Amino acid sequence: MLTAILIMALGAIVLGSALGYASIKFKVEGNPLVEKIEAILPQTQCGQCGYPGCKPYAEAIAEGEAEINLCPPGGQEGVRKLADLLGREVKPLDAEEKPKQVAIIDEQTCIGCTLCIQACPVDAIVGAAKQMHTIVGALCTGCELCLPPCPVECISMARITENIDSWKWKYPVIEIKQLKRVA
Amino acid sequence: MLQLFKFKGGVKPDTHKAPSLQQPIGRAPLPPRLIVPLHQSIGGIPNPLVEVGEYVLKGQCIGSADQWLSSAVHAPSSGTVVAVEERVAAHPSGLPTLSVVIETDGRDQWIERSPVDYQRLAPERVREILRDSGVVGLGGAVFPSHAKLAAAKSVAMDELVINGAECEPFMTCDDMLMRERAEEIVRGAGIFRDLLKPKRVLIGIEDNKPEAVAAMSAAVRELEADYAEFEVIAVPTRYPAGGAKQLIRVLTGKEVPASRRSPEMGVQCFNVATAYTAWRAIAHGEPVISRIVTLTGNVDAPRNWEALIGTPIRDFVALGTPQADTNSYLMGGPMMGFELPSLEAPLVKASNCIIAGSKTLFPPALPEMPCIRCGACAQVCPHELAPFEMYWFARARNFGKTQEYKIFDCIECGCCSYVCPSHIPLVQYFRFAKSEIWSREREKNKADAAKARFESRNEREERDKAEKAARLAKAAAAKKAAPVVSESTASAAPAAAAAVDSASEAQAAKQAAIAAAIERARVQREAVQPKNTDALTIAQRKEIEQIEARRAPLQGATSSTDTASQPSPKEEQ
Structure with a gap:
């Protein structure tokens, strides 16, 4: 009887210490699910979901506080990916899907107030006080956060059109041809 | 042997x-106009070296190689540059690309050629x-x-x-x-x-x-x-x-x-x-x-021609007198080539063959039928892939799986489509899947770069805040350490009140100034546009162009990091 208890107790101590050691040694910082969700989000940092950036939104989704259909730049495709990852229902996007855009500063009107520079979440605007500003197109995520602070409304959004380098082969579909109507 | x-x-x-x-x-005879696209090779886009109105000689460099993986472009004949603009390209998309348009003068005058003894x-x-x-x-x-x-x-x-x-x-x-x-x-x-x-x-x-x-x-x-x-x-x-x-x-x-x-x-x-x-x-x-x-193909006089790069394909095909029932033109062979979207496109370095097509020569593709998994495609695939599997996943847009089946080993030779008894355009599915995977890769890299920039910006802001707090704390400590004048304690209260008053006044003045500035800007915008970039002298314009030229490779560099699967660039701290 006593031996059995001792053996069990010993086993419990050994396993317990092993588990305790493992929990310290292999501790995972942060929630790994948040990282997976964040990898799907488009990283525009636009705040259109109501959270201040993509990471807070990813955290809210992981906590179960937020719906998965709040990210307009991610589009319906993003909602589908999130639903796949989280095993949730696919929902229609809670906003209009927008084409990819890039911000453009009208250099004739810019007064050099630096307000847009402070608003840009990805440091894609170059300029200094009372100097004309400009947007580095390759870095702009099209989040539109620079539009409201501009006092002279000199920033506009332009659609990114397809060029030869970004052109994609289309999904092969059978063309539907209009047949001549038989009189 | x-x-x-x-x-x-x-x-x-x-x-x-x-x-x-x-x-x-x-x-091939000299066409009246040559349209020379600047981007004719894999790699960086050459920088244009000529301006509208400039006279160029045959063989003169009109686009210099941009980076190591890029290749120069030259004027195919002598004449005047009439435009440097976007022109439709010999590309399946039919989208335009930056091209130099040269009106030839018929003299075909060479630039000075310098042969070298390469062994030295x-x-x-x-x-x-x-x-x-x-x-x-x-x-x-x-x-x-x-x-x-x-x-x-x-x-x-x-x-x-x-x-x-x-x-x-x-x-x-x-x-x-x-x-x-x-x-x-x-x-x-x-x-x-x-x-x-x-x-x-x-x-x-x-x-x-x-x-x-x-x-x-x-x-x-x-x-x-x-x-x-x-x-x-x-x-x-x-x-x-x-x-x-x-x-x-x-x-x-x-x-x-x-x-x-x-x-x-x-x-x-x-x-x-x-x-x-x-x-x-x-x-x-x-x-x-x-x-x-x-x-x-469907021409009266098939032949090989030594043609100048930039010859419009319309002029070129006229040399062979296409037959009346010609309905399409292919560039490249029938197995790997593509249908030219427009005859306005020019011949480029990649144009090895132009085939005039007709309904009898290339009958329209039969309707696609379901895959019967006969495996004929796998038997003819020179890279020993399983096209029927890749087709399945490409069709379902399951791109991860297509990569597991090694879609990037596919050379798009078209053997699988050629033998498919169900007339499935397999190669088109593979091209679709490949370009979709590339575009996702580009977007992913762009998102990663944006995230890195966002994080570095947040870090910088926090650091600034901490530094400011430290500075203020230091100043406060210095003030405390300084000997207190008795008079100042007596008049402290009214002084503080006055300070608050003047502060709010200054604030209001500032607000008014901002409002006035906004109003001025609005009036200005409505009335007359300020001319920052109009009516420049030629010297200024040249300078701007130089700056643009310097900026172009930098922008090219950032976009190339997007395409290459490199770690996102480190941001300035």
Whole structure:
């Protein structure tokens, strides 16, 4: 009887210490699910979901506080990916899907107030006080956060059109041809 | 005789080569206008060097190589630049690309040509000359040749393969070039040999071109003294024997995996036309401004023409007098080529063949039927892939799975579509899947870069805040340490009140000033636009252009990090 208890107790101590050691040694910082969700989000940092950036939104989704259909730049495709990852229902996007855009500063009107520079979440605007500003197109995520602070409304959004380098082969579909109507 | 190897799969379509072989290579007449796209090779887009109104000479560089992986572009004839603008490209998309439009003056006047003795030059200099002469792979892939002319450091170069197989049906440009200009091809291959120093040079030609084999063998025999390690080998005719990887396999038995470059396996491969242009560039100082183009198919006079790069395809096809029922034009062969979206597009370095199509020559594709999993596609695939599996996943947009089935090993040769009994356009599915995967990769890299920038910005802001707090704390501590004047304590309260008052006043004044500024700007915007960039002097405009030119490679660099799967760039701290 006593031996059995001792053996069990010993086993419990050994396993317990092993588990305790493992929990310290292999501790995972942060929630790994948040990282997976964040990898799907488009990283525009636009705040259109109501959270201040993509990471807070990813955290809210992981906590179960937020719906998965709040990210307009991610589009319906993003909602589908999130639903796949989280095993949730696919929902229609809670906003209009927008084409990819890039911000453009009208250099004739810019007064050099630096307000847009402070608003840009990805440091894609170059300029200094009372100097004309400009947007580095390759870095702009099209989040539109620079539009409201501009006092002279000199920033506009332009659609990114397809060029030869970004052109994609289309999904092969059978063309539907209009047949001549038989009189 | 060398022992030949085999590659798996392949098909034997009707060759249709005879019609365009009846006549020698003709020199295409000078068109009134040349449209020269600047981006004609893989790699960076060359920077335009000419302005509208400038007079250019034949062979003058009009676009300089942008980075190491890029190739220069030259004026194909003398004349006046009438536009530097976006023009429709010879590309399946039909989208425009930046092109230089030259109105030719008919004099065809050469720029001063400077032939060099390459054996006296350092290899780097030879590679530079090839780059600045616009020598690219003329087999159709237009990869800059100079970038292929460096041997791997750890592996000795065993074989140099010169590709004259030309397996695509209809196409005969390499065949005619080998028949007529064999000696210059051999000498061009000699340049590649001297740069790469391989043990053997193997010239592979499909055995349905006996005249080309004979001409090349004769040239090699004649030049035996200098080109002893050269060997002309007839390889069995089977599509796609002219694919670089297939020819390397047949001639050397080496299989180059998708993840590695052929120099790492001790072998390199060049097209015969590339060797020819390399010789013209080095020994005659002539950059690549023309190429041999096969004009065949539904035309009255099929023939090979030496045509200037930039010749509008409408002018070019007129040389062969297309028949009345011609309804489409293909660029490249029927297996791998594409239908030209517009005849306004010009001939480019990649244009090896233009085929006029008709309903009888290329009957419209039969409707796609379900895959019956017969496996015919897998039997003919020269890369031993399973096209029916990749098709399934590409169709379902399950791109991860297509990559597991090695979609990037697919060379899009079209054998699978050719044999499919259900008429499934398999290659189109694979092209769709590949470009979709690339675009996602680009977006992912862009998102990662944006995230990194966002995080570094947040970090910077926090650091600034902490520094400011530390500064304030220090100032407060200094104030405390200073001796307190008794008078100041007495008048402290009213002073503080006055300070608050003046502060709020200053605030209000500031607000008013801002409001006034906004109002002024609004009035200005409504009334007359301030002219920051109009009415500049020529010197100022030149300066702006210089700045733009400096900025372009930087922007190019950022966008290239998007495409390459590199870690996101480190941000300024």
